[in-house]
Amino acid sequence: MSKRKLTRRQSWRIEKIQAERSARAARRDSLADEHLAEGELGPEEHGLVITHYGTQVVVEATEGLNAGTHKRCHFRSNLGSLVTGDRVVWRDGNPYGVVVAVLPRESALCRPDPHGDMKTIAANIDRIIIVVAPYPEPHANLIDRYLVAARGIGIEPAVLINKVDRIDDATREKITYLEQTYRRLGYQVLKVSTKTNTGLDELTRYLADFTSVFVGQSGVGKSSLVNALLPDCNLRVGELSDRQQGSHTTTNAQLFHFPGGGHLIDSPGIREFGLWHMEADEVLEGFVEFRPFIGHCKFRDCSHRHEPGCAILRALAAGDISQTRMDSYRYILSTLDQA
Incomplete structure (x- = not known):
């Protein structure tokens, strides 16, 4: 798939967004460094991210005498994007704590x-x-x-x-x-x-x-x-x-x-949930009624659109796959192509 050429305005907008992100990350790192340098932070302890507010997160203490209490914390940009549900290592401080590490995500x-x-x-x-x-x-x-x-x-x-x-x-x-x-x-x-x-x-x-x-x-x-x-x-x-x-x-x-x-x-409501990060085969696997027929097409590179000997199309004709779900599958694939 060939890359689309960006207009001058699109290129400017992308550069502007990247610059803003870099500036926000620098400010966040500066605030986190200030608190770490103060040397008045408590010992490292485990916590759970309850919510996210821009450059800060709210961490719930999950151990010790303060278990269950909430604290606003700064975090450095090299920790990545923290989200609700993340398990972290943090240090208490006044008025803000600092997240110093993120534990591996299970999902x-x-x-x-x-x-x-x-x-x-x-x-x-x-x-x-x-x-x-x-x-x-x-x-x-x-x-x-x-x-x-x-x-x-x-x-x-x-x-x-x-x-x-x-x-x-x-x-x-x-x-x-x-x-x-x-x-x-x-x-x-x-x-x-x-x-x-x-x-x-x-x-x-x-x-x-x-x-x-x-x-x-x-x-x-x-x-x-x-x-x-x-x-x-x-x-x-x-x-x-x-x-x-x-x-x-x-x-x-x-x-x-x-x-x-x-x-x-x-989570906040959204009107669109893109799957542009997924491959076509992953989308196919996501339709549960398609799975028994995957791998049984005549051609290995079958697109399941018009090829003779397509097991998915046979299942559609037999009523094992509904036309509505097939249309949904094809629409999702079209959004991958557009992306």
Whole structure:
């Protein structure tokens, strides 16, 4: 694939963004160095990143007498981009602590940003909960993208249909189709309403003893779910616009603890989840019903579009693969080509 030639304005914008990033990193390193040089920091101890605020993170102490307390900390740019869920080594200080090391991640959910750089959403998670609702309109392709990403990093996904009390004649057919489609494929599908308390007990049991992350569009009610599960959190909740689109009430991913065990990360809503960092074969593997037919095509380099002897196309014709899911797969592939 040939590289596209950048315009002068695009080149200028890229240089400007890189310069701003370098300046931010230099300021962060300077602040961290100042605190380290002061020599009044406490001993090294382990902690957990609860949330991220620009050049600082909030770390929860996970050991010792201060276990459970939170501290704002600086960190050097050579530690990389710290995210909610990261396990770190830090030193306490006044008024800020300093993160001095990051422990290896067991898992990480990532996506490319609009500039093509990888952005990590959350680290050390066990389950990805894809939240949809009757409004804003749910899109199967966005769900499929999360499912492919979950497969790529080996994390169990689930589809959570929220606000079931708001299902009406205009949305009932689509919601029913989504529920039946993903149940048939073997995925866990949960139906919840915070207004009627429908499904909250089942959701609580599903989340117990795991570190889960809520993902999905703005306005699907992720923060309302957190408030229902953990009333003391009291997160800000936004209303849908007249166009039935959500507003960004969660600006930073935050980690919460369940009293009986387990953790939950609420992430900011997004309308697009790119998979440009993945290869076509990885996307193919992410569609569970395609897997029995992978490797059985007549040609090794089969594109599964038109070739004779394509096992995927035979499965489509036989009804083992739905046309909707095939269309979703092909659309994702087209976005890889465009990237």
